Amino acid sequence: MANKAPIGVFDSGVGGLTVVKEIMNQIPGESIIYFGDTARLPYGSKSKETVITYTRQIIRFLMGKGVKALVIACNTASAFALETVKEEVDIPIIGVVKPGAKVAAQTSKNGNIGVIGTEGTIQSGIYTEFLSKTNPNVKVFGKACPLFVPLVEEGLIDDPVTLEMARRYISDLLKYDIDTLVLGCTHYPLLRKTIRKIVGEKIALVNPAYETARTLNKVLIEKGLENDKILKTDHKFYVSDGAEKFKKFANSILPCEVVETRDINIENY
Numbered sequence: 044m045a046n047k048a049p050i051g052v053f054d055s056g057v058g059g060l061t062v063v064k065e066i067m068n069q070i071p072g073e074s075i076i077y078f079g080d081t082a083r084l085p086y087g088s089k090s091k092e093t094v095i096t097y098t099r100q101i102i103r104f105l106m107g108k109g110v111k112a113l114v115i116a117c118n119t120a121s122a123f124a125l126e127t128v129k130e131e132v133d134i135p136i137i138g139v140v141k142p143g144a145k146v147a148a149q150t151s152k153n154g155n156i157g158v159i160g161t162e163g164t165i166q167s168g169i170y171t172e173f174l175s176k177t178n179p180n181v182k183v184f185g186k187a188c189p190l191f192v193p194l195v196e197e198g199l200i201d202d203p204v205t206l207e208m209a210r211r212y213i214s215d216l217l218k219y220d221i222d223t224l225v226l227g228c229t230h231y232p233l234l235r236k237t238i239r240k241i242v243g244e245k246i247a248l249v250n251p252a253y254e255t256a257r258t259l260n261k262v263l264i265e266k267g268l269e270n271d272k273i274l275k276t277d278h279k280f281y282v283s284d285g286a287e288k289f290k291k292f293a294n295s296i297l298p299c300e301v302v303e304t305r306d307i308n309i310e311n312y
């Protein structure tokens with residue numbers, strides 16, 4: 044029996060849309076309920092406790108909408124909250140870090156892997172932990188890029204300021220002979236072209252979104268939760284602030300038209 048319930052996906056802002064895009068491409072029969080916590084972003088500079096509190100509120104909101112599975116489309120919340128909240132929900136819940144680390148470990152030939160992410164993600168050491176589990180010989184070099192998220196949220200994707208910041212953040216990593224760079228924040232794939240200008244053509248850029256969507260598809264099939272393949276989906280978008288701005292951005296990157304985005308007060312959940 045097809046399960047028509049939606050998938051709940053969330054992030055601190057627009058970054059999780061890079062994961063939504065992959066889910067729409069790979070599993071087009073599934074409906075998505077997205078929440079972007081635009082009022083409280085960035086998560087990357089918040090404490091672990093705060094990110095866990097935010098994550099619990101968002102999960103309560105999405106569960107109230109009847110979702111059948113959850114995707115934490117945020118590296119920071121995956122790093123800080125996934126282990127805790129997965130014990131608290133009775134539906135499948137996946138993050139983006141484990142899938143991203145898996146691809147990076149498979150991609151690197153010389154074992155020198157760079158990871159860029161928020162302060163929270165880099166300081167948590169979670170990529171190093173997962174990468175070392177996959178291959179104990181890898182060397183992981185992390186770099187926090189705190190200004191990337193506000194630059195993306197402001198739409199400065201293709202701007203000289205962003206290019207200059209990318210140069211400052213990433214040049215250091217190039218000293219370590221990395222052959223793979225993990226875009227360890229869901230906002231960063233939106234800066235792919237800019238980052239490419241700094242790293243050149245020889246370094247592989249890993250976007251965890253693709254493998255996350257694959258993992259989700261596998262979990263849905265394993266648990267018998269998949270919808271039928273009829274492409275009649277009903278996606279819904281919610282944010283905690285700035286619905287119109289979010290809608291415009293979503294329409295510039297998603298393969299479907301976002302007709303409406305609603306503001307909600309997430310503190311009520």
Ligand code: DGL
Binds near residue numbers: 086120
């Ligand atoms: N996009 C998120 C991540 O993957 C969070 C960015 C932020 O709010 O700092 O970490």
